[in-house]
Amino acid sequence: MSQTIRSTQAGAPTGAPRRGASSARQGGVADLGRAVPWTLPALILIFGVVLFPAGYMIYNSTRRISVAGVDHGSVGFQNYATVLSRPELPGILVNTLFWVVSVVVLTVIISLALAQFLNKNFPGRQWVRMAILIPWAASVVMTTTVFVYGLDPFYGIINKFLVDVHILSAPFGFTKEPLPAFLSSIGIAVFVSLPFTTYTLLAGLAGIPGDMLEAAKVDGAGAARTYFGVVLPNLRNAIALASLINIINVFNSLPILRLMTGAIPGYKADTTTTYVFKLLQNEQRIDLSSALSVINFLIVLVVVALYLWIVKPMKEVS
Numbered sequence: 001m002s003q004t005i006r007s008t009q010a011g012a013p014t015g016a017p018r019r020g021a022s023s024a025r026q027g028g029v030a031d032l033g034r035a036v037p038w039t040l041p042a043l044i045l046i047f048g049v050v051l052f053p054a055g056y057m058i059y060n061s062t063r064r065i066s067v068a069g070v071d072h073g074s075v076g077f078q079n080y081a082t083v084l085s086r087p088e089l090p091g092i093l094v095n096t097l098f099w100v101v102s103v104v105v106l107t108v109i110i111s112l113a114l115a116q117f118l119n120k121n122f123p124g125r126q127w128v129r130m131a132i133l134i135p136w137a138a139s140v141v142m143t144t145t146v147f148v149y150g151l152d153p154f155y156g157i158i159n160k161f162l163v164d165v166h167i168l169s170a171p172f173g174f175t176k177e178p179l180p181a182f183l184s185s186i187g188i189a190v191f192v193s194l195p196f197t198t199y200t201l202l203a204g205l206a207g208i209p210g211d212m213l214e215a216a217k218v219d220g221a222g223a224a225r226t227y228f229g230v231v232l233p234n235l236r237n238a239i240a241l242a243s244l245i246n247i248i249n250v251f252n253s254l255p256i257l258r259l260m261t262g263a264i265p266g267y268k269a270d271t272t273t274t275y276v277f278k279l280l281q282n283e284q285r286i287d288l289s290s291a292l293s294v295i296n297f298l299i300v301l302v303v304v305a306l307y308l309w310i311v312k313p314m315k316e317v318s
Contacts, residue, residue, distance in 0.1 A: 103193065111201050118198070153174075208234045
């Protein structure tokens with residue numbers, strides 16, 4: 001009898017966690033079931049807008065599709081090999097790297113200065129903050145079109161202004177040659193990226209404890225040392241977030257380069273994103289453009305993963 005009681009008591013703790021784990025699983029399934037009606041519209045939207053088009057694009061990248069849109073069957077990875085073997089691709093990849101790095105770095109540097117300025121109290125600060133939002137509120141296509149007409153050598157007001165202030169001796173065709181058009185596009189991309197980045201950094205500045213800044217002053221730190229030793233480390237997460245979103249947006253940006261460089265023959269002012277558009281529009285190769293789109297997507301994933309691995313935005317500030 002005593003042995004039976006002891007064996008029962010010894011087995012009780014073993015069975016209790018199993019019953020608890022089973023109850024927890026059942027509770028989790030019940031919670032998931034209750035959440036489905038609320039999340040189903042979002043899941044349908046994600047499937048219809050993101051997953052299905054992406055899957056169909058991957059499918060098209062493995063097919064041989066004629067100019068008329070007729071599917072002639074699977075070709076495996078031949079479209080990828082065809083795209084990667086094109087002679088203009090290395091130059092386009094260099095352009096893409098220069099485009100993304102230049103726009104993101106310049107945007108972050110200028111936004112740091114703007115955020116620091118807008119974080120101070122001065123008369124009319126609210127109006128200046130609202131003015132910073134204008135490039136963000138306006139359409140990218142509309143903003144770029146204004147610059148396209150403004151930089152025109154014959155009737156562009158920006159060109160005329162540069163001549164009037166003697167920066168240029170004569171009107172210059174900024175949108176007529178690959179290099180000046182590409183560099184001008186970088187300037188426009190920085191201009192339209194500043195509002196989001198500046199406000200992200202402003203939010204980061206607002207989150208820095210005032211006690212920390214006061215302690216730096218008490219310790220005798222000057223303005224430069226306080227900024228680089230206290231402010232910038234505390235802006236790590238804000239800078240990482242702004243940079244990451246800008247990398248993705250700039251890499252996939254089409255309107256600016258399309259409007260600024262679309263009329264220039266050749267591929268000297270193209271990135272991989274505009275090259276996808278040219279494959280689709282000029283050559284009418286849905287299969288090749290789909291293959292390059294998949295490659296673009298993989299490049300973005302690799303770049304984002306490397307950025308997160310190197311920067312480690314969630315690392316604690318010491």
